[in-house]
Amino acid sequence: MRIAAGVERGPAVTFSVDGVAVAGHIGETVGAALLAAGWRDLRSGPGGGGRGMFCAIGVCQECVVMADGVVREACRLPVRDGLVITTRRLRDVR
Amino acid sequence: MCADLTADLVVLGGGPAGGHAALAASGAGLDVVLVDEGAAPGGQVWRAPGVAVSNHAALGPDHRAGEALRAALTASKVRVLAGHRAWLLQAGFTVHAAAADGAARLQAPALLLAPGTTERVIPFPGWTLPGVMGLAGATALLKGNRMLPGRKVVVAGAGPLLVAVAASILKGGGTVAAVVDLGSMPEWLRGVPAMLGRPDLILRGLGWRALLLRHGVPYLTRHAVLRAEGDNGVASVTVAPVDGDGAFEPGGNARRFEVDALLVGHGLVPASEAARSLGARHLHVPALGGWVPELDGLGRSSIAGLYIAGDGAGVRGAAAAALAGAQAGLAVAHDLGRIDAARHTAEQAPLAARVARAARFGRAMAALVRIRPGLIAAIPPEATICRCEDVTRAEIEAAFDEGARQIGQLKAWTRCGMGPCQGRFCGPTIEALAAQRGIAAEAFGPMVARPPLRPMPIGTLTGDFDPAALTLPPSLPSS
Numbered sequence: 001m002r003i004a005a006g007v008e009r010g011p012a013v014t015f016s017v018d019g020v021a022v023a024g025h026i027g028e029t030v031g032a033a034l035l036a037a038g039w040r041d042l043r044s045g046p047g048g049g050g051r052g053m054f055c056a057i058g059v060c061q062e063c064v065v066m067a068d069g070v071v072r073e074a075c076r077l078p079v080r081d082g083l084v085i086t087t088r089r090l091r092d093v094r
Numbered sequence: 095m096c097a098d099l100t101a102d103l104v105v106l107g108g109g110p111a112g113g114h115a116a117l118a119a120s121g122a123g124l125d126v127v128l129v130d131e132g133a134a135p136g137g138q139v140w141r142a143p144g145v146a147v148s149n150h151a152a153l154g155p156d157h158r159a160g161e162a163l164r165a166a167l168t169a170s171k172v173r174v175l176a177g178h179r180a181w182l183l184q185a186g187f188t189v190h191a192a193a194a195d196g197a198a199r200l201q202a203p204a205l206l207l208a209p210g211t212t213e214r215v216i217p218f219p220g221w222t223l224p225g226v227m228g229l230a231g232a233t234a235l236l237k238g239n240r241m242l243p244g245r246k247v248v249v250a251g252a253g254p255l256l257v258a259v260a261a262s263i264l265k266g267g268g269t270v271a272a273v274v275d276l277g278s279m280p281e282w283l284r285g286v287p288a289m290l291g292r293p294d295l296i297l298r299g300l301g302w303r304a305l306l307l308r309h310g311v312p313y314l315t316r317h318a319v320l321r322a323e324g325d326n327g328v329a330s331v332t333v334a335p336v337d338g339d340g341a342f343e344p345g346g347n348a349r350r351f352e353v354d355a356l357l358v359g360h361g362l363v364p365a366s367e368a369a370r371s372l373g374a375r376h377l378h379v380p381a382l383g384g385w386v387p388e389l390d391g392l393g394r395s396s397i398a399g400l401y402i403a404g405d406g407a408g409v410r411g412a413a414a415a416a417l418a419g420a421q422a423g424l425a426v427a428h429d430l431g432r433i434d435a436a437r438h439t440a441e442q443a444p445l446a447a448r449v450a451r452a453a454r455f456g457r458a459m460a461a462l463v464r465i466r467p468g469l470i471a472a473i474p475p476e477a478t479i480c481r482c483e484d485v486t487r488a489e490i491e492a493a494f495d496e497g498a499r500q501i502g503q504l505k506a507w508t509r510c511g512m513g514p515c516q517g518r519f520c521g522p523t524i525e526a527l528a529a530q531r532g533i534a535a536e537a538f539g540p541m542v543a544r545p546p547l548r549p550m551p552i553g554t555l556t557g558d559f560d561p562a563a564l565t566l567p568p569s570l571p572s573s
Contacts (some may be wrong), residue, residue, distance in 0.1 A: 001241050001242045002240065002241055002242075003236075003240040003241065003242060003245075004264040004267075004269065006153075006265075007145055007240045008145070009145055010145060019145075025145065026240070027143075027144040027145035027239075028144060028145060029144065030236070030238035030313065031242045032235055032238075035235070035243070035324075036241060039221070040224035040225045040354075041224040041326050041327055042224065042328070045481070045484060046221060046482070046483060046484040046513075047484045049222060049223075050102050050223070050224050050327065051222060051224060051229075051325055051481075052223075052224030052225060052327065053224075053227060053229075053231065053235075054226065054227055054228060054229060054231065054519075055212070055213060055228050055230065055231050055519070056230075056231030056232070056234045056235055056243075057138060057230060057231060057234050057519055058548075059128045059212050059515060059519075060481070060518070060519055061482070061513070061514035061515050061549060062481065062515075064514070065126040065390065070415065070551060071551065072358060073473060075231070075234070076131075078144070091332070
């Protein structure tokens, strides 16, 4: 998914999502790095179905995740080394 | 930690309109603070890449315009407050903004809003699946992260973003299974006379179309998405022919494409909630995208000291937005007595003709994304309208049947628009559903804009407050 031509990515970092290690680069958002790693489903909608990045500009709130314990929009949150992301699933609130 | 700042003018939004408003006002001698939620100014269209780009030419004119704006702001006296989101606006004016690591309170006698737009997406079954994304969102990923939204995609909807997004994906090495356009070739051609003032944009559009042809991408005009399907995310998209009204043709030949992303958008909606939260008068103008503030020709709103510019005041495109921003920035300098009437008139003169020409192009594009009643009527009852609260069309229609005639009633009865996006995505669709029942937008009303204008952590509201430090009055003696 990462476009290579004409782009110099920032230093490589590793963060985790639900305990799984994911690679990213400084300058990328969590949402973009997750997409590149094959994570499209980022949380549960109210009916239980999966939701992912939709507006990708910080308006729709579909991609919110817990980042080091705080609710953040994955589409706007920059990646950094050691960041701990947990996705919000319906099982957690029922 | 809350920083307190005062200025002559606070500008909210650092895209083409807000950026150029700040530059014009600062150039006229005002002390300006520019607040933007992004890591750097540029807004959506002139977005700053988060990753380092070594080949700037490949990113095209929007990228270069953004780099020029950022350089001009750096060279100016404008104080840029990036990474901040305004969540409460108070008359007079006080702006409360929150950042990831703190907050700011800004005070100024003049406030200029340049909030831009949100994308309109007309619902269809499967539009909540992961992998279905807005065209604007796809653009953000491509520009900000230099990331493809999918390896194999369908690009669907209406308007000029279709070819722009499809071409960017091809250039980035992705595959476009099809471009699905509600519009027809004659509709595009009707816009040509208005586009002649911007040959650069016509050439760019033709270049994109040529790229699509070279890659053999099917371009399906008068088609719309029937449904998206998949288990944990979108795996296929089915599209079918529509008439000029957007209604699916009976017995039309449906086609299915296997994809890992569907990028879809049906036009842009001005983000009017900040101005409405202050009580500025608004009008419903479908040709400009929906609810827009009542303005004089220079961005002055119905509230003294409040100015609004750019697509957030009516969708006309980036070029018109930058000029409207400059017009409004100069008007602030004049109204605060920093430049006299003669200088003001002289500096406004060259802008007026250019903004009219740019807006003509924007209006031609707006005609392509007009709401097509047939497409609204075709939304099936089981389709989700409000994504945040999972409210279906059947539930919305039941509320209308029971007598709901205003958006507030629909919210109370169905919870539509009461989730974290605050009605920004379902609002335009619900308004279109009301219109199908003959309810005028003016009577139906926009959703009431209330603080916080954006969701925010409660810790930002409480700040340094420590409940343990509260001195409580002594309890009453118990008997």
